[in-house]
Amino acid sequence: MSDHPTPPRYHLPDGGLPPQTQILTDRAVFTNAYAVITKGTLRDITASALPFWRDTRLWVLARPLSGFAETFSHYVMQVAPGGGSDRPETDPSAEAVLFVTGGAGRLTIAGKNHELAPGSYAYLPAGTDWRLEATGENALNFHWIRKAYEAVEGIAPPAPFVTHEDSHAPIPMPGTEGRWATTRFVDPADMAHDMHVNIVTFAPGAVIPFPETHVMEHGLYVLEGKAVYRLNADWVEVEAGDFLWLRAFCPQACYAGGPGPFRYLLYKDVNRHARLFPPR
Template structure:
């Protein structure tokens, strides 16, 4: 088993001597949220969560992203929730980047550590608790599940990235690979949350331009990303929020692997009427 690295924010505030300028960018095509802006002042709370705060990285926004929200959750010792998800139509993915937690799904306990991944279908009965003596930090990606008559809803499952083998991109000799947690041909799933890994010097050698919108959280390493018409330097802890059809490419400069958690919406018709997706 390979043990991998995961970046997690810890909040705090910069000193008064720090320069005001930073790398944050918001455009019509993409948003770039550098790790330096994930401070205490922008955390929030949620109903029925104890000893918990969160950073909201993405949310449905008119004229921009439409399909998902993404949080970084921080749950202190003894914290958690017996009523974590209040929307019965929401599906979710949890991905642990630091600490330990106990996820209970329909009465079955799952001990989750860094690299732990859980898929939670709509209507799933789950609870979460931090039974350790240090905070746990994890991503929570939420999406309104798009039901299709005749297609079953996926089942909940829990795995760990460190137990899976990445799938190399054809023609790259393993320099560009994706760790997939569900079969991409399984049309029960209307979103994928994967991990993409680039070895030093690897690249997406063309501007991808596609209908899927993206959330990309850098787990490890650094790279230069081409977003629409801009080149943006990114590193562990940064987040990119890409609108549908935003051109995108990257070059991993090293010295170590460049890895990110990737959200995309898949496997459904494009809505032809406003408000029907």
């Protein structure tokens, strides 16, 4: 069970439009090493739609793009009551993680129903037969992270599963006395998985005490709290509802600002050889 003193909260997009009196200055930034897409950019006019989804809108935070994300896409989904899809995924190579932040839904995998609530987490392997419907009185809000699965000969692909954040105790980082912890939904030693989507939690004042510089690409959505993040050579202030993309080898560190926990949903590509391009 979670050891938070109060139940965790998950940020939901505001939508709508700001008033005409609002100034344009914002914290959003796009560089060749990182990007920050702030919560204020998730408005009605930046929303998208998808084939075969009813009464649904979404915000695309990351997608494979030259000079941007290379390994994944990340959607913030909002499904009106009664909406959903009987054909949600049109790419048979795409695996997915769903993480619910608001409302209620019913996820059907190969004919079996799973009831979803805030904190629900689902892993869907490539080629899975799944459906989703919003069943509550309010909109179903969830994150949908997609990646083209990289199969390895001799290793069976992972099976689908549905779980909840409260069923996974955060694992403290060594030497932090629990101030920095990670909620893992997949065993890091399981080579069947080629991506991890975890929740990272910092207590107020906790830090990443060195500039992490590594091969993994990151997508980072702030679920709760605020912090100051070191990205490449810049310090950037972030808060709940912001999204960060970090290129492989982009130096990264942070200070959690308080007064409550700083928590984010973290994507990273793992457990596979680096792709090599043939000589020209």
